[in-house]
Amino acid sequence: MELNNFIKESVIKLNPYVVNKTGPEISVKLDANESNYAVPGRLKKKYADFIKSTPVNLYPDSDYSKLLVLLENFFGAPPKNFIFGNGSDELILTILLSLKKDVVVNVPEPSFSMYGIIAGYSDFKVNRIKLGQDNFDLPGGLRKGSSRRNIYFLSCPNNPTGNYFNPEIIKFLLEYDNNLVVVDEAYIDFSGRETFIKSLRKYRNLIVLRTFSKIGMAGLRFGLLFAGAGLIREFRKIKLPFNVNSLTLKSIEFFLENFDYFKGNIEKTVRQRDKLFGTLSKLDFIKTYPSEATFILIELKNNT
Numbered sequence: 299m300e301l302n303n304f305i306k307e308s309v310i311k312l313n314p315y316v317v318n319k320t321g322p323e324i325s326v327k328l329d330a331n332e333s334n335y336a337v338p339g340r341l342k343k344k345y346a347d348f349i350k351s352t353p354v355n356l357y358p359d360s361d362y363s364k365l366l367v368l369l370e371n372f373f374g375a376p377p378k379n380f381i382f383g384n385g386s387d388e389l390i391l392t393i394l395l396s397l398k399k400d401v402v403v404n405v406p407e408p409s410f411s412m413y414g415i416i417a418g419y420s421d422f423k424v425n426r427i428k429l430g431q432d433n434f435d436l437p438g439g440l441r442k443g444s445s446r447r448n449i450y451f452l453s454c455p456n457n458p459t460g461n462y463f464n465p466e467i468i469k470f471l472l473e474y475d476n477n478l479v480v481v482d483e484a485y486i487d488f489s490g491r492e493t494f495i496k497s498l499r500k501y502r503n504l505i506v507l508r509t510f511s512k513i514g515m516a517g518l519r520f521g522l523l524f525a526g527a528g529l530i531r532e533f534r535k536i537k538l539p540f541n542v543n544s545l546t547l548k549s550i551e552f553f554l555e556n557f558d559y560f561k562g563n564i565e566k567t568v569r570q571r572d573k574l575f576g577t578l579s580k581l582d583f584i585k586t587y588p589s590e591a592t593f594i595l596i597e598l599k600n601n602t
């Protein structure tokens with residue numbers, strides 16, 4: 299069989315996503331921006347007791363009424379405004395599966411690689427937006443607007459640069475009916491910024507992504523997509539049934555009820571990030587970029 303006769307060219311030319319090793323022999327692992335903090339022993343026992351009755355012979359409960367209430371209180375948006383995903387990666391795919399192929403996918407460069415990868419193998423035209431050289435902000439030229447239909451994927455704060463894009467430019471993009479704007483808030487808990495979830499009523503073309511991965515639950519693979527009820531109705535048609543497993547749903551319920559522990563770790567991470575930034579900034583052989591996320595971008599100066 300000739301693979302090229304069956305497999306799309308956009309897939310053939312891709313390399314698989316490389317997941318680096320974890321384990322006791324790896325003392326420092328920074329590449330996936332996971333939380334450093336494991337669930338402590340005292341909470342682990344309570345957690346194990348809580349999830350042990352989950353009926354794994356059955357599909358995940360399609361009711362999740364308790365979890366929905368907890369999520370509504372946590373994020374301040376009712377269930378008609380969100381869907382779950384197996385991580386927010388899956389929700390990026392859900393969005394792109396639902397779009398017409400003539401929508402241009404706009405991705406800042408540098409930014410989170412999965413936007414471009416998923417758009418590429420889904421055969422969209424991908425437009426790379428070069429970020430400002432010094433501050434990695436969105437270019438002011440975006441304010442000119444565009445007559446074509448666009449979707450923008452904006453990681454706020456941005457991975458890997460750590461800055462938060464100018465909110466005025468984001469709002470400008472949202473004012474255009476020709477644009478869909480995805481504000482990916484994977485790192486917002488470390489930034490002190492106000493969530494765009496609060497702007498859902500104002501903008502029907504706004505989509506907000508959230509994930510539990512960066513605040514200590516990456517292994518559970520749980521993300522959410524927030525949007526107006528019209529978009530959510532369409533995305534629900536694309537989303538696979540039972541895409542999030544029962545143990546994850548039960549775990550998220552447990553951890554939302556015990557969120558103080560995660561909150562403490564978020565605050566600790568921010569303090570340590572700022573301390574590390576201060577220390578790195580004193581070294582004259584590197585340039586350090588301010589970060590509102592869980593990582594710090596550095597640049598080695600010449601001859602280093």
Ligand SMILES: Cc1ncc(COP(=O)(O)O)c(C=O)c1O
Nearest residue numbers: 385386387410453457484509511
């Ligand atoms: C900006 C951004 N969005 C989304 C994700 C993916 O998150 P999840 O683990 O929920 O798929 C990441 C992970 O690194 C990220 O950096």
